[in-house]
Amino acid sequence: MEFKEAKNKFVQTWGALGSQWGINKTMAQIHALLMVSNEAVSMEDIMEELQISRGNASMNLRALMDWGIVYKEYKAGERKEFFTAEKDLDELASKISRERSKREIKPALKILKEVSTIEAKDSEEEKHFVDQTSKLYDFVLKADNMLDKMTEFNDNWLGKLVIKMMK
Amino acid sequence: MEFKEAKNKFVQTWGALGSQWGINKTMAQIHALLMVSNEAVSMEDIMEELQISRGNASMNLRALMDWGIVYKEYKAGERKEFFTAEKDLDELASKISRERSKREIKPALKILKEVSTIEAKDSEEEKHFVDQTSKLYDFVLKADNMLDKMTEFNDNWLGKLVIKMMK
DNA sequence: TTAAACTTTCAAAAATAATTGAAAGTTTGT
DNA sequence: ACAAACTTTCAATTATTTTTGAAAGTTTAA
Numbered sequence: 001m002e003f004k005e006a007k008n009k010f011v012q013t014w015g016a017l018g019s020q021w022g023i024n025k026t027m028a029q030i031h032a033l034l035m036v037s038n039e040a041v042s043m044e045d046i047m048e049e050l051q052i053s054r055g056n057a058s059m060n061l062r063a064l065m066d067w068g069i070v071y072k073e074y075k076a077g078e079r080k081e082f083f084t085a086e087k088d089l090d091e092l093a094s095k096i097s098r099e100r101s102k103r104e105i106k107p108a109l110k111i112l113k114e115v116s117t118i119e120a121k122d123s124e125e126e127k128h129f130v131d132q133t134s135k136l137y138d139f140v141l142k143a144d145n146m147l148d149k150m151t152e153f154n155d156n157w158l159g160k161l162v163i164k165m166m167k
Numbered sequence: 168m169e170f171k172e173a174k175n176k177f178v179q180t181w182g183a184l185g186s187q188w189g190i191n192k193t194m195a196q197i198h199a200l201l202m203v204s205n206e207a208v209s210m211e212d213i214m215e216e217l218q219i220s221r222g223n224a225s226m227n228l229r230a231l232m233d234w235g236i237v238y239k240e241y242k243a244g245e246r247k248e249f250f251t252a253e254k255d256l257d258e259l260a261s262k263i264s265r266e267r268s269k270r271e272i273k274p275a276l277k278i279l280k281e282v283s284t285i286e287a288k289d290s291e292e293e294k295h296f297v298d299q300t301s302k303l304y305d306f307v308l309k310a311d312n313m314l315d316k317m318t319e320f321n322d323n324w325l326g327k328l329v330i331k332m333m334k
Numbered sequence: 335t336t337a338a339a340c341t342t343t344c345a346a347a348a349a350t351a352a353t354t355g356a357a358a359g360t361t362t363g364t
Numbered sequence: 365a366c367a368a369a370c371t372t373t374c375a376a377t378t379a380t381t382t383t384t385g386a387a388a389g390t391t392t393a394a
Contacts, residue, residue: 003293006282010300013278020189020271024352035303038295043371053354058372079362079369087299089306104187111180115173126170128205132254133177136202139256191382210341220384225342246339246392 010036011050026052027060031070031085040073040082068095097147105144112137177203178217193219194227198237198252207240207249235262264314272311279304 185195
């Protein structure tokens with residue numbers, strides 16, 4: 001396979017993956033493109049490579065920056081802006097998980113707590129509801145904490161030991 | 168808050184969460200409804216509670232069964248089918264992660280391997296591409312394995328110890 | 335074998351999400 | 365202050381996904 005083809009394949013694949021995870025296709029593609037570029041890329045070039053409009057590029061770059069996984073860069077003598085992606089994968093994973101936690105998991109936990117603390121009068125139906133949502137609350141809380149600590153855990157010696165043992 | 172209200176809130180929240188994770192809203196709502204029901208629910212009742220059409224209910228129930236997280240049940244003397252959700256949360260998480268791995272991560276890994284093994288002739292650009300996609304391959308592979316082992320890890324003594332330490 | 339009681343399928347319609355492009359906004363150099 | 369070189373915004377359009385509902389299919393009991 002030739003470089004250009006490989007690059008294109010990667011960008012397409014990453015884009016498709018993104019849309020399965022609630023991130024829009026273009027956003028994931030831009031991110032993919034920046035990840036494998038060894039130098040900062042201008043909006044013009046992003047538009048050209050992905051064949052998208054200026055507005056689309058602008059909005060999705062903004063979203064990526066809000067996620068904290070793409071940065072703006074300025075080049076001396078150039079008026080236009082350039083963009084780079086976070087390339088350290090531990091850092092990337094950490095930012096993504098922090099952001100998803102904040103946007104999705106925390107609000108869900110809040111609701112889970114609310115609904116799991118209603119007074120479960122008499123019926124079996126209500127008891128089961130409270131029981132199941134309480135379990136869910138604990139579970140999601142635990143999973144959220146784990147994700148939170150995943151990166152540092154991944155780096156630390158005990159983590160490495162445990163990972164080896166799990167293989 | 169009253170039971171009916173709490174139940175509705177839970178179903179709505181779970182549904183919204185689902186759509187952020189690439190699962191459609193109705194599918195997630197049906198799952199939510201079944202999770203908090205202490206007994207098996209008929210299609211008729213699902214349609215009624217969620218205000219959806221027969222076709223919609225049928226298709227989404229099928230999808231949930233394909234994921235292995237909802238089961239059909241038959242009641243003696245009743246001709247119609249009833250449905251229940253997997254209620255054990257470790258089991259649920261394990262099935263979801265197995266399924267997503269199979270459907271999304273494994274295919275992506277295959278592509279990552281392909282594109283990361285092109286011959287990186289001379290240019291810095293190509294070298295960077297191969298380097299970055301290789302790292303990504305390793306990272307995704309590692310993360311995939313971790314998810315795979317999460318449940319058993321969660322249950323085992325060492326895991327519990329580590330989790331305690333991380334808190 | 336028939337018919338009642340169900341479930342599944344799928345083309346069409348509706349709802350939702352992403353994209354465009356041009357006008358408005360901003361920044362920088364002179 | 366002006367205008368060139370950019371970026372952002374957002375209403376309208378386009379594309380994608382989901383939902384509907386009625387016809388076709390299936391199962392069961394008599």
